[in-house]
Amino acid sequence: MKGFVKNPVTTSRIFVGKVVQDPLRVAHAAAESVPKPLRPLVGKVAWPVARVAKVTIRKMWRRMARVPLNDSRAVFDAGHMTRALDMLKPHERWVFIKRRLALYEGERGALLPNPIPPKPKVIMGERVPGRALHIVTNALPFTQAGYTVRTHRIVTAQKAAGLDPHVVTSWGWPALQGFPDAEAFEEIDGIPYRRLLPGGGGEIPMETRGRITRGAEDITELVRQLRPQVLHAATDHRNGSVAMAVRERTNTPFVYEVRGFLEETWASRDPARIGTERHLLMREREATIMNSADAVVTLAETMVGEIVERGVPRERIFLAPNAVDASLLSAEYDGMALRRQYGIGEHEIVIGSVSSIVAYEGFATMLSAAALLKSAGTPVKVLLVGDGTERENLLAQVNKLGIGDIAILPGRVGPDEALQAQAAIDIFICPREDLRVCRLVTPLKPVEAMALGKPVILSDLPALAELIGAGDPGILVQAGNPEALASAVAELRDDPERRRKMGAAGREEVAAKRTWSSLANTYREIYESLAR
Secondary structure (H helix, E strand, O other): OOOOOOOOOHHHHHHHHHHHOOOOHHHHHHOOOOHHHHHHHHHHHHHHHHHHHHHHHHHHHHHHOOOOHHHHHHHOOOOOOOOHHHHHHHHHOHHHHHHHHHHHEEEEEOOOOOOOOOOOOOOOOOOOOOOOEOOOOOOOOOOOOOHHHHHHHHHHHHHOOOOOOEEEOOOOOOOOOOOOOOOEOOOOOOOOEOOOOOOOOOOOOOOOHHHHHHHHHHHHHHHHOOOEEEEEEEEOOHHHHHHHHHHHOOOOEEEEEEEEOOOHEEEOOOOOHOHHHHHHHHHHHHHHHHHHEEEEEEOOOOHHHHHHHHHOHHEOOOOOOEEHHHHHHHOOOHHHHHHOOOOOOOOOEEEEEEEOOHHHHHHHHHHHHHHHHHHOOOEEEEEEOOOOOOOHHHHHHHHHHHHOOOEEEEEEHHHHHHHHHHOOEEEEEEEEOHHHHHHHHHOOOOHHHHHOOOOOOEOOOHHHHHHOOOOOOOOEEEOOHHHHHHHHHHHHOOOHHHHHHHHHHHHHHHHHHHHHHHHHHHHHHHHHHHHH
């Protein structure tokens, strides 16, 4: 047998190490692997031990089969965190159960009060005027999403306005997400980005409480070096908890930017999660951070109302809606080149979106509407650019509906090609589902489409209706209703003049209220008020 050597001592060690695989087969291999004179001796020892080992292993696997590991995972994922822990505790003598318990306890512990242990105060030097340290989950260039784009647009606008923004991402990112070669420091468009990468030995925490504890330690040291006037943490609670801990250690005020409501996004994947322990703990932790922050920034009036309901005084909440670079209002992107790349004719009408492909975005409704239009003899092309957990399901829906000739789902693209795709679309669709998270949170991509002069069709939800304003840049339709969406598309399909007027109205709305340069002044005022 490969791996055995003709040495009785070494053979016995290998025998013990490999006996768990197949004790009897290993015993036979052990006997065969030694010189013939020694084989009877080895056989007398190996065979009885092997038989006992085989019985022992059978008993061990029977016991392990009774350990509800998979059941506990399903219970934990459903939001019943304590129940999952209780299921595993009777079996914690098993090493792998101890590891799972540590994971679950760390995840739950991150949502409880005071998840990060206190540390002594740090002696700080004089603060650098206008310097802000943005604490975010992830960032460009490794993650391309509305969250990361918003971060970069904010900091570049702040820099242009004379502020000194720095960005730091969550501990372990992106190395633990599959980018082991990421550098700890990078400048992107003149903005310093820092990454808290594992290194220097020691165990790597795999659960949230351990990671945010390490993050607080590293960011405390970073604050001591950079001496910012303010910490600016973007949701969710993991960044907020780190900012709270660092404030306590360094006396640096912090802004909490609420870009979404984590518990609502989590519950949107399964309505049965609403009201579970995890759902309620996430909500409570987010509310605690909002109330503890020196100021709260958010994206829309619908979100302001929700934050007020969680106990934050209205005067401590500031509005900084999703916006665009002013240059986008006059930018020209070669949408025709992209249309030709995907075989879309010059005069064909293209509906679609550029987005993360997740269930609550409602793109299944858009595909169903396209199928209805095709059946009615008023076909359109569908261009849906992006990637996410729902993309495979949408591809299956395309096949089921028989619209593979009109639906194009190219997957993830870079930021420039994403804007090129926006330019290639004639009617931008945002068909979000009627879920609480969608009623509260405004997306970024429709704002970009309006800036590029595209008419938009949006689900009739409060956060989306707020995007349209007083003009006529778009149409609101009932969420989850393919017939209503198909009817709205048909209205615009053969009316280029109306599409032009709607696009112009959208540009005016964005120019008046939604440019990053104007919002940089909002941030400056907040920072200056906290630094006094």
